[in-house]
Amino acid sequence: MNHEEALRRAESFLRESRMPGEPELGIDYGRVREKQGVLIIPYNSVRFLETRDDRDRLLDCWPMLVDLESEVIRFGELAERGFWRS
Numbered sequence: 001m002n003h004e005e006a007l008r009r010a011e012s013f014l015r016e017s018r019m020p021g022e023p024e025l026g027i028d029y030g031r032v033r034e035k036q037g038v039l040i041i042p043y044n045s046v047r048f049l050e051t052r053d054d055r056d057r058l059l060d061c062w063p064m065l066v067d068l069e070s071e072v073i074r075f076g077e078l079a080e081r082g083f084w085r086s
Contacts, residue, residue, distance in 0.1 A: 006039045006066040006073075007032070013064065013073045014043055023047065023058070039066040040076075040084045 001009075007027065014025050026049050028042040041064040048056040062076040063084050076084050 001066070001068050001071045003032075003034070003039060003068075006068060007041070009071075009073055010039075010041045010064050010066055017075075025058075025061075034068070035083070037068050038083075039068060040064075041066060 007029075011027060014027065018025055024046040025043050026046040028044060028049055031042045033040050042061070043064060044061050045056060045058045048058065062078065062081075064073060065076045065080075065084070066073045
């Protein structure tokens with residue numbers, strides 16, 4: 001899967017995962033990167049992405065991880081932090 005397709009599918013995945021009452025979420029496109037065949041896609045509230053004000057930042061928004069070969073999209077886990085933080 002190429003980056004463009006991975007981002008389209010990640011957008012849908014993020015929309016579908018949103019629970020009622022949660023703020024609108026968006027992808028932080030400027031921070032998307034690839035590492036070892038995995039697209040690391042940070043996201044947060046649309047409000048935070050517009051303001052970049054830490055008071056608007058949602059906590060516990062581990063990035064989405066898209067395996068470009070298997071095409072699996074999932075949310076990262078805290079135990080994987082070393083992979084997506086470095």
